[in-house]
Amino acid sequence: MTAASPTDFAIALNDLIASIPARSAEFEAMRRIPDDVIAQMRSAGIFKMFVPEEHNGLELDLPEIIDAVRRLSCADASVGWTTMIGAGSALFATMLPREAFQSIYGVDENAIIAGSTQLLGVIEQRGGVWHGKGRWPFASGCHHATWMLGFCRLVTEGDEAGPHKVRVVVLPADRWTILDTWHVPGLKGSGSDDIVLNTPLDPEIDIFDIEGTQPWQKGPLYAGVPHMIALLHAAVSLGIAQGALNDLLAIAASGRRQQRAAAPMRDTEAFQRDLGKVHADIRAAEAVLQNQTQSHWQHAQNQTLATDALLVEGSQSAIWVVNQCRRAVDELFALGGSAVMYDSSPLQRRLRDIHMAAQHNLMQPRHFVKSGKLLVETFESAGVH
Incomplete structure (x- = not known):
């Protein structure tokens, strides 16, 4: 069932929860959630819980979202963790400029952003050319993400010795490389591998300053x-x-x-x-x-x-x-x-x-x-x- 309303969502959520426990061993063996389960989560509206209604999202009340995450985590922790990251990415994305949010969720209301807020990347500007590089661990859900992000230090020509400026790089998932590093004792199915970036950037559409930004999305959920x-x-x-x-x-x-x-x-x-x-x-x-x-x-x-x-x-x-x-x-x-x-x-x-x-x-x-x-x-x- 595709969740088009809160009622549809409740029914689809129950169906999803009922199907999960029998596959937990499979999630652990794969070290990620299989594509067919992600597809079921998408259809149920799991990744639309925080997406505004004006972008065809569900925009549920906070208590409903917290309870959904709890119930999914009770069924399987890796599914619950993947839900927290995948659904919560829409909430984080409202900290980006409206145009950036629109470019992601205006095209796909089920978009998923993976990444890290650790300051482990560098954006360099040399001779008018911008380049981003870095490696970030714990990118939960990166295998089924449609977009990825990483926090970076901005280094501009002539300002190498100045204070670090923090910027966020947000790019489609196919611009990133996933490394097979998620060999851990728990949350094995979350697919929290390392991601690597080494690519030219367009400062107008790929790089964002979210320090001190004012929320533009109206509504209590944001x-x-x-x-x-x-x-x-x-x-x-x-x-x-x-x-x-x-x-x-x-x-x-x-x-x-x-x-x-x-x-x-x-x-x-x-x-x-x-x-x-x-x-x-x-x-x-x-x-x-x-x-x-x-x-x-x-x-x-x-x-x-x-x-x-x-x-x-x-x-x-x-x-x-x-x-x-x-x-x-x-x-x-x-x-x-x-x-x-x-x-x-x-x-x-x-x-x-x-x-x-x-x-x-x-x-x-x-x-x-x-x-x-x-x-x-x-x-x-x-x-x-």
């Missing part, structure tokens, strides 16, 4: 791009944790009895106690994400989202959720015993996936320093002693 990206990461990790819980429950329901145990795991008080505790932890993570999503969405609708304080608040919530889910999956894996040690175990895959997801730079606990600093400054400015 009121704070960085604010919403953090919540997408939390949705992926929550989905992984919920999937891991379901995996363990399936093992317990099968009547499995661990060696030398007096009763099946499902009937032992120790298992029930530990399971109940982990379930509470996952429910707490879900509650935090839902609360932060609703808060951000309300602020977006009131046009009050784009503040540093709310960016820090959302990041704080997302980091806590991701790391809470990581700990929960660790505990679920331990409860599974020897049955979950093998590559064929879905719970073993969830363990690998959650640790990869939690390694993302944006989700590192060191960023809690920002919320702590803000808290101290707010307390002191209020004059409360």
Whole structure:
């Protein structure tokens, strides 16, 4: 089914989720999502969730998008990650000039942008000729991307010693080279290989300065791009944790009895106690994400989202959720015993996936320093002693 409306999207999403789990081993073996699954995701409207309606997108409400990412991640983490990157690329693209967005999504509302915000490229201008080169890791979804981007240092003739100027290169996918580097323990199916650029550039249509740009796309969904990206990461990790819980429950329901145990795991008080505790932890993570999503969405609708304080608040919530889910999956894996040690175990895959997801730079606990600093400054400015 091709999603032409939110109702069609809900039906297509359910169909997609039902078809995914049986193919997870295939995703891992290929180290990417197969083309036919990407085609099904396109047809379902997965990559149009953030695309404005005026560009034939779905422009869903933020809570709906977060929930879709969570559910897809519960079905398979690599599919959820691919959704976060592929759908979220439309959100990021609204930071580009309107003309650039139009050149991408005006032609294909299902366009997918892969790339990296790491400053690992160089744009050089010599004798009136512009050239871009660089290599970026972690370009998730690059194998099915229609466009790619990379952040670069701009070096112009006569200004080599000056301060670095940051520019973004955005080019069709066939202008880039993909290197086979994604040999990792988790999120194997995300196809997050390195991408390489070494090509002449047209400064009028290939190079963009997004520093300090004002959003041109109207609507609450575009009121704070960085604010919403953090919540997408939390949705992926929550989905992984919920999937891991379901995996363990399936093992317990099968009547499995661990060696030398007096009763099946499902009937032992120790298992029930530990399971109940982990379930509470996952429910707490879900509650935090839902609360932060609703808060951000309300602020977006009131046009009050784009503040540093709310960016820090959302990041704080997302980091806590991701790391809470990581700990929960660790505990679920331990409860599974020897049955979950093998590559064929879905719970073993969830363990690998959650640790990869939690390694993302944006989700590192060191960023809690920002919320702590803000808290101290707010307390002191209020004059409360």
